[in-house]
Amino acid sequence: MREQNLFDKIDLHLIRVLHTVLIERSVSKAAIRLGMHQPAVSAALKRLRDLSGDPLLVRSGGNMLPTDTALRMVEPAANILRSAEALFSDARGFDPRTATRTFRVMANDYLDPLFLPRLVARIKAAAPLCPIEVLPLSADVHYQAHLAQGDVDLVIANWPKPPDELHLGRLFSDEVVCMVSSDHPVVRRGWDRDGWLSAEHIAPTPTYPGAKGVIDLQLDELGLTRNIAARCAHFSLIPDIVASSLLVLTTGRQFCQRFEGRLPVTLLPCPIEFQPLHYYQLWHSRSHHSAAAIWLRNTVREVALSLRKS
Template sequence: MHQPAVSAALKRLRDLAGDPLLVRSGASMMPTDAALRMVEPAALILRSAEALFSDARGFDPRTATRTFRVAASDYLDPLFLPQLVARIKSHAPLCPIEILPLSADAHYHAHLAQGDVDVVIGNWPQPPDDLHMGRLFGDEVVCLVNQDHPAVRRGWTEADWLAAEHIAPTPTHPGARGVIDAHLDSLGLARNITARCAHFSAIPHIVASSLLVLTTGRQFCERFTAQLPLAILPSPVAFPRLMYYQLWHARTHHSAAAIWLRDTVKSVAASLRKE
């Protein structure tokens, strides 16, 4: 700033503060007590402004301190979230990361719109068209059962499968229909759900100690068959492939930090498909 601009800015600050702020002391200017009290809050405001506008100029993961917030369904491959956190901490070591649930009492639209969440990761029969969407991977629908389940020995018909006792996840929000039951509805069918669990990653352990049937993606199921007495069976009802997406709001569409996060999510998903 040139000297006249500095004088004009100082005059505006003096008017706002009701204080001279700088006073002459011999040949130099000295800050008043009021000016000294303003230094630390002003520095905080300037640092916040720097963080605010640095994202518009670009995002350097090595030095950034931005917090990333990801809401994710645990229907995902159980390796996904641990590997995502590890990747973020490796490449952006100063950035805190929060993994939030897709809970039954909160709607992800509101969290994205309010900026409480950067991306939401999950699977939907049809992603909402009012959000931006990036496809991560597709997966075959199969059934996970105890290895001593009668269907392992004798197989099952569509009627057998519908009548069997099923376990299903608790809906992500009131009124939500999971992809399995939404498809069955479209066929005029309904399965016999006798158990629900809000913790999807716990369901394979429940299945391993019961005759309940879990119907979900093969990639998820295969992570548990080596460690639990479980078997994977084909579904007698034909399902479209489960499609997993990441969703984000228009407010973060052009954010350099959010773009970096979405690219990281995509690369982790791609690495799991190759395993």
């Protein structure tokens, strides 16, 4: 009987507060994410502490840390929220005008810089009540696990060999070109293969030690090595670096074209013929037949198509 009385005191909103507070490790940050006033979150946390018989969050120096009991609650709370989110939405079909489920997309910044802003705008226009979270695809992210656990709906990427165990939807292919400062001597005199290889290049920071990107993997197949003089973990900042240096960026035309006219840069053909860059979205079998996930994937595909036309 006691378990039933305890269960009756727990509602879905309380579970959401629990999960958010434990993830954010801050009442104020949780309040912002939940769209609640901080006193209301504090009151909900007090209820949770009373129900669990545990402080859940304790102060350590200037930070708040979850207790061992709280850490054991994170994954069950996330599972409850995911199950509740999917419980009725797919059973009724997915109506973007009235749906309230959260979409989570993981992507790196190698994409066309207009891609994610347009995607977010398209989702919010068609599904105004659906929150959208764009998550970074970084070296320390195990994206396969996030997809398998339902923490992420899809991943947008351009690796040469995506994992076979995931579903793949192609978005577009892009020609490889070079971006240089408009003051770079090569703009006037041109270059050949050896000139390009010996030029000072800038490339993204490897996702893990020894990892190589698409360009350098293709160079390996040709038995060639370029002179990488600089690396940057933030791909979207590289065009500004190129504009004020003699560094060369080699990547997709669609990405580079967005900076022509905005920065003093020039796009040049690469003297080495690279295979096109292929961009795609990945998702797990668990969401393959989900009406909401299908709608999201179709929206991503439509945005990609619209960018190719602009």
